[in-house]
Amino acid sequence: MTTPGEEAPVTSDFVRSYVITGGRDLPSSEELALHTLVTLAPGRTLPLGAGPEVKAIWELCAGGYLSVAEVAGHLGLPVGVARLLLTDLSEQGHLLRRAEPPRAQNVDRATLEKVLNGLQSLIG
Amino acid sequence: MDSNPSSAETAQKSIYVSSEVTNAAKILVVGHFAVGKTTLIGSLSEITPLRTEEKMTQASVHVDDLRGVTDKTTTTVALDFGRLTLSDDLVLYLFGTPGQQRFMQLWEDMARGALGALLLVDPARLEETFPVIDLVERYGLEYAIAVNCFDPAATYSEAEVREALDLLPDTPVVYCDARDQQSSAMALIALVRHLLERAA
Ligand SMILES: Nc1nc2c(ncn2[C@@H]2O[C@H](COP(=O)(O)OP(=O)(O)O)[C@@H](O)[C@H]2O)c(=O)[nH]1
Ligand SMILES: [Mg+2]
Numbered sequence: 001m002t003t004p005g006e007e008a009p010v011t012s013d014f015v016r017s018y019v020i021t022g023g024r025d026l027p028s029s030e031e032l033a034l035h036t037l038v039t040l041a042p043g044r045t046l047p048l049g050a051g052p053e054v055k056a057i058w059e060l061c062a063g064g065y066l067s068v069a070e071v072a073g074h075l076g077l078p079v080g081v082a083r084l085l086l087t088d089l090s091e092q093g094h095l096l097r098r099a100e101p102p103r104a105q106n107v108d109r110a111t112l113e114k115v116l117n118g119l120q121s122l123i124g
Numbered sequence: 125m126d127s128n129p130s131s132a133e134t135a136q137k138s139i140y141v142s143s144e145v146t147n148a149a150k151i152l153v154v155g156h157f158a159v160g161k162t163t164l165i166g167s168l169s170e171i172t173p174l175r176t177e178e179k180m181t182q183a184s185v186h187v188d189d190l191r192g193v194t195d196k197t198t199t200t201v202a203l204d205f206g207r208l209t210l211s212d213d214l215v216l217y218l219f220g221t222p223g224q225q226r227f228m229q230l231w232e233d234m235a236r237g238a239l240g241a242l243l244l245v246d247p248a249r250l251e252e253t254f255p256v257i258d259l260v261e262r263y264g265l266e267y268a269i270a271v272n273c274f275d276p277a278a279t280y281s282e283a284e285v286r287e288a289l290d291l292l293p294d295t296p297v298v299y300c301d302a303r304d305q306q307s308s309a310m311a312l313i314a315l316v317r318h319l320l321e322r323a324a
Contacts, residue, residue, distance in 0.1 A: 033237045034205075035150040035217040037141055064140030067148060067217060069205050073174030074139070079203075079233070082176075098146055109323050111149055111214070112239065116316045118210025122168075122309040 027087050034069040034079065037098040038086060044094045053077060054085055058094075065098060139171065146213045151312065152234055154221045154260060155244030156252040160272040160302035161220035162204050164244065167305045168218060168312070169206025177202050201230055223256030235263040240319045242311055243267045244302065247280035250288045257289065266322050268296040268315035294318070 032038070040061040050058065056075050060066070066074070072082035089095045141148075153161045166173050205219045221234050241260050245253050260267050271285060282297050291297070296318045300311040 033150070034219065034233060035148045035237065037145070037148050037215075064143065065145065066140060067207070069176060069217065069219070070139075070171075070174060070207070072176040073205070076176075078177045098148070109320065111147065112316055112320050112323060114211050114214050115149055115151075115216055115239065116313065116320065118208070118214065118216070119309050119313045119316060123306045123313075 021081055021084050024084065027084055032068050032083050032086055032090070032097075035067045037065040037067055038071065038090075038095050039065045039097075041094055041096050047092065047094075053081070054089070057082070057085055057089065061089075061095070141207075141215055142209060142212075144212050145209065145215050148215050148217060149210075150217045150219060150238045151315070152219050152221050152238050152241040152265065153244065154223055154241050154256055154267075155272075156223050156246075156249065156256060159244040159246050159249075159252075160274075161222075161244055164242075164270075164272075164300075164302035164308045164311075165204060165206040165218045165220050167303055167308045168208055170209060171207045173204050173206045175202050175204045203230065203234075223253075223259055231259055231263060235265055238265060240266040240268070240315055242315050243269050245269055245271050245285065245289070246274060247271055247285060248275065248278065250285070253289060266315075266319055268298065268311070268318050270298050270300045270302075270311040270314075272300055272302050294321070 038061060040058065046055065046058050053075070057071060060071060060074055068083055068086060069079060071077075071086065072079045075082065077085075086095065090097070153164055155161055162173065201222060203219060203221060205217055208216045208218070210216050219234055219238075221231065243253070243256060243260060269285065269289065269291065271280065285291075285297055286295075296314045298311050298314045301307045
């Protein structure tokens, strides 16, 4: 395990990622940001031939909403790999998502005010 | 949905975002190594802070590259994050991001859709903050400075910090103890107030 912010040499994990993704380029964060909330859509059937990582995502996401980053964190997958597998599931109609797709300039007053109020309620 | 959840499933429920939540916001916690990012996220997060990795060579994972796996430029960086439910329908994610210039891919990913950045500063190592300020500004992120005082005996005035870091007059500077939840929340409040002013 690497310490946050530190570099680690490439390990067998690197090769593992390659196998999971089939060597495909990883998608950009435009569609699924780190904080986009996702869950499994109701009444879906696990795709035939789903690999162990897709199965694990399927089971995890069946329980409720989590952010893309949390899915990666809980399953010990690199963010890019988790995003690729989630993008596949989303394109196949298996995923629901919350939180609007991120905009380049995110200056939404209503959200900022909610964040401010929420933080203020933390301090006594 | 399983009509008869096992106890394991029941226990697992606590990891999920509450079902009423419809919106997620993101704030970055940035700063050089060992400045207190992980500590601050940990003191605010309602979930055990999670850690994940981002590949630094995302777009170039091809067979040929596998032969060069010892290449020192092919690295991963760990990032950690926490979550805070702030109202019935809103959660806030805090992402700790290292400041190194070479982690551009990661920064792009982090900055996308972020409200702004809390920039942690150790006043005893001000020079290590310059590259972080460069990155934050390059990505157009609004930010506030939180001076994390490791040595309570050493005092640095706000004016000294401002001058050393060459800050704009309206950039907030607050003092915090990243180990303390209230103090960390107050630093974020200073940032969000600043964001509201800029959004006006
Ligand atoms: N005295 C003191 N120590 C701190 C404070 N914040 C963090 N630390 C310690 O400094 C070290 C580095 O902090 P960490 O959060 O891991 O830094 P990061 O690399 O920015 O994530 C840890 O041992 C922390 O316990 C603080 O406000 N005061
Ligand atoms: Mg850290």
